[in-house]
Amino acid sequence: FLQSYRKLAQMPSPTLKPVELRSLLERVAVLETRLNVEIVPGAERALMLDPDLIEQMLINLVRNAVDAALQQAQSAQANQETTAPKVSIRWEQYDRKVGLIVEDNGIGLLNPSNAFVPFYTTKPGGSGIGLVLSQQIAEAHGGSIELANRRDTRGCIVKVLLPYRSSLG
16 A cells, blocks of 8 residues: 555656657557557657656556456456457547547446546456556646547547647747
8 A cells, every 4th residue: 555655646747858659659559468459550749748657657558458358358258259358549639639549348437436536446456546647647747537438339448638749849
C-alpha cells in the first residue's frame, strides 16, 4: 500500500520534448508480450510530451486492455465461442487536441464510476493505482482521460486527450 501511495504522491513534473507518436506507440506495443497490440496508423504527429511519463501511462492502459481482452477470451472459450482477444492503439487529431485511443474487446467497464478511485481494483492482486496514475500523467500534460464501454461491440475504449503542442511551436 505504501509503495503504491508513494508512486501517486511523488510523480515528477513533465519534462517536455518533441516525441513522434508512432514510435512512442510502437515502443509501448512491443512491451506487451501476451498479445499482439495493433497500431492503427494515423497522420504523422510530433508532440511536446514527457516521453517517459506518457509511455508509463500508455503501458498501464494497454496492460489493462490486454487483461480485459484475455479475460473475455477465456470466458468465450469456456462457452465454446470463438472470440479472439484484440487490443488496438491509434491517435486522432481534433481541433487543438490529439487523442490517444486504446480499444479492446474485453468485458467492458462493470463499474465506471469507481475507475479513478485510488486503490479500487477489480483485479486479483491489483493495486488500484494504474488508472489514477494515468489520469495524473494526462492532467500534468494539460490533458484528460475518458473511459467508456464501446458502442459498436463488446469492450472498452480509453481516450487520452492531450493538447496539441507541436514540436514546432
